[in-house]
Amino acid sequence: MCGIVGYIGDRKASDVLIKGLKRLEYRGYDSAGVALINGSLEVRKRKGKVDHLSKLIAKEGLSGNMGIGHTRWATHGEPNDVNSHPHVSENGKIAVVHNGIIENYSSLKKQLADRGKTFQSQTDTEVIALLLEEIYNSSFEISFEEAIQLTLKQIVGTYGLAIVHTDSPDKIYIARKGSPLLLGIGENEMFIASDASPIVEFTNKVIYLDDGEMATITRDNYKVKTIDDVVLTKEVHELAIGLEEIEKAGYPHFMLKEIFEQPRSIADCMRGRVVKETNSIQLGGIEDVMDELVNARRIVIAACGTSWHSGLVGEYLFEELAKLPVEVEYASEFRYRDPLIGRGDVLLVISQSGETADTLAAMREAKKRGALVLGICNVVGSTISRDTDAGVFTHAGPEIGVASTKAFTAQVVVLTMMALAVGKHKGILKDDDMRMYINELLMLPSKVEYILEHANEPIKKMASLFTYAPNFLYLGRSYNFPVALEGALKLKEISYIHAEGYPAAEMKHGPIALIDEMMPVVVIAATEHTNDKMISNIEEVKARKGRIIAIMNDANSDVKDISDFHISIPTTKDCFSPLLTVIPLQLLSYYIAVNRGCNVDQPRNLAKSVTVE
Numbered sequence: 072m073c074g075i076v077g078y079i080g081d082r083k084a085s086d087v088l089i090k091g092l093k094r095l096e097y098r099g100y101d102s103a104g105v106a107l108i109n110g111s112l113e114v115r116k117r118k119g120k121v122d123h124l125s126k127l128i129a130k131e132g133l134s135g136n137m138g139i140g141h142t143r144w145a146t147h148g149e150p151n152d153v154n155s156h157p158h159v160s161e162n163g164k165i166a167v168v169h170n171g172i173i174e175n176y177s178s179l180k181k182q183l184a185d186r187g188k189t190f191q192s193q194t195d196t197e198v199i200a201l202l203l204e205e206i207y208n209s210s211f212e213i214s215f216e217e218a219i220q221l222t223l224k225q226i227v228g229t230y231g232l233a234i235v236h237t238d239s240p241d242k243i244y245i246a247r248k249g250s251p252l253l254l255g256i257g258e259n260e261m262f263i264a265s266d267a268s269p270i271v272e273f274t275n276k277v278i279y280l281d282d283g284e285m286a287t288i289t290r291d292n293y294k295v296k297t298i299d300d301v302v303l304t305k306e307v308h309e310l311a312i313g314l315e316e317i318e319k320a321g322y323p324h325f326m327l328k329e330i331f332e333q334p335r336s337i338a339d340c341m342r343g344r345v346v347k348e349t350n351s352i353q354l355g356g357i358e359d360v361m362d363e364l365v366n367a368r369r370i371v372i373a374a375c376g377t378s379w380h381s382g383l384v385g386e387y388l389f390e391e392l393a394k395l396p397v398e399v400e401y402a403s404e405f406r407y408r409d410p411l412i413g414r415g416d417v418l419l420v421i422s423q424s425g426e427t428a429d430t431l432a433a434m435r436e437a438k439k440r441g442a443l444v445l446g447i448c449n450v451v452g453s454t455i456s457r458d459t460d461a462g463v464f465t466h467a468g469p470e471i472g473v474a475s476t477k478a479f480t481a482q483v484v485v486l487t488m489m490a491l492a493v494g495k496h497k498g499i500l501k502d503d504d505m506r507m508y509i510n511e512l513l514m515l516p517s518k519v520e521y522i523l524e525h526a527n528e529p530i531k532k533m534a535s536l537f538t539y540a541p542n543f544l545y546l547g548r549s550y551n552f553p554v555a556l557e558g559a560l561k562l563k564e565i566s567y568i569h570a571e572g573y574p575a576a577e578m579k580h581g582p583i584a585l586i587d588e589m590m591p592v593v594v595i596a597a598t599e600h601t602n603d604k605m606i607s608n609i610e611e612v613k614a615r616k617g618r619i620i621a622i623m624n625d626a627n628s629d630v631k632d633i634s635d636f637h638i639s640i641p642t643t644k645d646c647f648s649p650l651l652t653v654i655p656l657q658l659l660s661y662y663i664a665v666n667r668g669c670n671v672d673q674p675r676n677l678a679k680s681v682t683v684e
């Protein structure tokens with residue numbers, strides 16, 4: 072949520088910052104701004120897209136070789152020019168950009184106001200700028216770095232911060248608590264960013280800041296310490312992603328590119344892990360904890376949004392393939408209960424970004440209570456990937472579209488591999504079972520490819536018939552109940568059509584009242600053991616004149632005969648079917664959103680990585 076970028080070196084800073092902000096725009100796009108020091112502090116900010124800011128800078132000019140920038144997802148105060156970051160101190164010398172939330176901002180604001188400070192914005196961030204200025208100016212003996220430390224000690228909440236001051240025009244200061252920040256090390260230049268995307272084209276050497284740490288950065292050096300002034304030596308990591316992975320490659324939207332990348336991302340996720348030769352699943356990231364996992368009392372999965380849906384698929388997988396009891400929790404609810412979890416339990420957190428605040432909080436809660444904490448995560452170097460006891464990367468590549476697609480399928484593949492590995496270790500799955508599952512798993516990329524080739528055009532056509540539908544219902548059973556939820560979420564988040572997903576049998580307990588000739592009902596009828604029941608559900612919808620869009624197998628011609636529209640997908644084992652059934656639903660929501668003129672990659676009010684609770 073919100074993006075931070077910073078640069079110090081020989082390049083024109085405004086160019087680097089604008090480019091970086093564009094790459095970070097998927098994190099928040101209400102407004103954007105930059106602050107550069109070139110003799111004095113120069114600030115430019117604008118409501119709306121980074122393009123608006125870029126035009127302003129082109130018009131007014133902005134020179135300098137160091138500065139910070141921000142793209143905002145509003146929390147405190149509406150998106151407008153004034154509330155945009157950077158926020159500046161009263162004397163116009165300090166500029167601050169901030170990701171996160173200052174929870175005690177109203178009491179700090181009141182205290183500052185009582186001491187005569189005047190605020191320009193409604194944001195929590197401005198409090199930092201004014202408090203920092205006050206502390207720095209309170210004594211000649213306080214360095215700016217010390218003033219930052221003293222300020223941060225008064226702050227309750229979360230922050231990723233970048234700060235500049237005209238008194239130290241050759242330095243950028245950054246600090247982190249609960250909101251990611253990394254430092255990119257170049258040749259006589261340094262970059263900072265809230266994720267790797269703005270840095271990747273300049274350098275692959277990065278340092279990840281941890282919670283409670285800060286850094287002072289010059290063009291050729293950096294000094295990392297804790298907020299309590301303990302100097303640290305940080306490991307320099309190598310970024311594994313390339314520039315081409317964060318560009319659109321000829322597709323009109325990142326979302327479509329990412330949907331079409333799935334044959335490859337699913338294969339990448341299985342590469343070296345699903346091993347036909349040895350008839351085994353090799354998951355290096357959890358090898359050391361396999362015994363604990365196999366002997367776990369139960370697995371609790373905690374996640375949000377799409378990742379929560381993959382967790383629900385995981386529940387079916389672990390229970391069927393590994394006979395391990397699983398509970399799936401919304402991460403946000405998990406931490407606010409008094410969760411009964413401890414030694415002997417496994418908490419499995421799932422997150423594309425690895426930075427979702429609610430999921431991090433669940434992870435910390437379970438760790439505190441003694442559970443083994445495992446992660447499934449896409450972003451290497453993210454907080455979840457570093458703070459869990461062990462885990463498995465999804466290797467889906469950067470996902471830029473706000474609506475998650477390839478991350479979902481990769482998460483389901485990881486869950487499948489984990490369930491198979493545990494099932495094998497427990498002796499539940501015999502060699503023949505493993506052989507059958509592994510053969511089928513390895514065929515999935517080409518089956519996804521087949522769907523993309525054959526279903527794309529029919530879905531595009533079909534989407535135009537439903538562009539103005541006011542509501543949608545999605546029904547699925549068993550493994551495809553979570554897919555119904557995911558299909559509905561995808562549609563509502565990018566097209567703004569109201570959509571609900573239900574276990575098909577629940578329909579008669581309420582939602583059936585909604586069905587009339589105006590209600591499209593997407594029915595996922597592609598698991599063998601529930602097909603007969605799904606046919607009954609379709610008949611119930613038809614009897615009330617609802618229009619059926621069926622996702623089905625050719626093997627099941629009955630469904631075809633009674634549906635208004637159908638998309639045929641290849642057959643697979645029931646437990647793998649979410650990996651195929653979700654693809655047409657992603658395409659359907661994409662084309663409906665495009666037809667409605669929506670901003671598919673950056674839907675209103677959303678952000679890719681939700682780093683506030």
Ligand code: AGP
Binds near residue numbers: 426427
């Ligand atoms: C997915 O389309 C959504 N944008 C959202 O629900 C997302 O899955 C959720 O915020 C969790 O994110 P994470 O996987 O990065 O933790």
